[in-house]
Amino acid sequence: MTSSPVFHHLPDSAGGPVQQDLSWLDVELVVTEKLDGGELTFTRDAVHGPDGAPTEPWDRPATALWTMIAHHIPDGWRVCGESMWARRGITYTDLPGVFMVFGVWDETDTLLGWDDTVDWADRLELPVVPVLYRGVGLSTARAAWSRQRSAETSEGYVVRTAGRIAAADLPHKLLCWVRPKFATVAPGEAVNEFA
Helix, strand or coil, X not given: CCCCCCCEECCCCCCCCECCXXXXXXXXXXXXXXXXXXXXXXXXXXEECHHHCCCCHHHHHHHHHHHHHHHHCCCCCEEEEEECCECCCCCCCCECCCEEEEEEECCCCEECCHHHHHHHHHHCCCCECCEEEEEECHHHHHHHHHHHCCCCCCCEEEEEECCXXXXXXXXXXXXXXXXXXXXXXCCCCCECCEC
């Protein structure tokens, strides 16, 4: 696999496909903000959109960043994140970078645990998506998003186990929730603001 896989959604999410089995959610969870950007994958040799699609013109700032760090990405690894230059449905005013990491996959097609993901993002000098909650319990995880974000300021959240996740286990170890009335918005000429 060369890109980020399709993520399953919580049953009450506006997106899909839906994962009904939530029995695994009694482990340590990390909840991150689901940013309204364009998904990109960085490897040592290439940068591309979902399913290997070529990058878009609004991804040029993230692609330029990739040219500076690609030689630090191990062979067979991929760094997945959001290209945040272009404004879509949510306006951001204080982003730490044009590319925000949400996952790092190793050569065994395993998503690194969250702590290792943060460590690799730091090594590559890339920011990670905001963490909203870390602990046990889906209800507390959901409440963390509601306390800190709203449907006007956030696309949603991602809940994942804190540990490593094999690709085959992804539908049972990582789920998304997107806000009601979520719609994919093609970027226009407006750009987000950065710190």
